[in-house]
């Protein structure tokens with residue numbers, strides 16, 4: 001599962017709005033290293049959390065889809081408003097708090 005460009009950009013913006021971009025490594029390799037070391041940067045953390053929550057609510061249907069697009073589509077089918085921005089904001093707020101506590 002991989003986030004689409006639209007949602008990835010929204011996520012980056014949410015991280016940036018919270019002043020967390022300075023903790024995000026410039027290269028993808030560096031980001032992967034941090035994940036393997038158990039210390040994902042804010043952007044990766046947010047991505048992992050969203051993917052995990054989506055996996056819990058959608059199961060294997062999520063494979064090959066953007067988790068946020070899938071959630072929004074599900075909600076649309078049930079006549080509910082899209083949740084992707086709420087998810088992004090909620091999870092970035094959490095991460096911001098954690099970073100403030102640990103830095």
Ligand SMILES: [Zn+2]
Pocket residue numbers: 003004005006007066067068069070
């Ligand atoms: Zn998407």
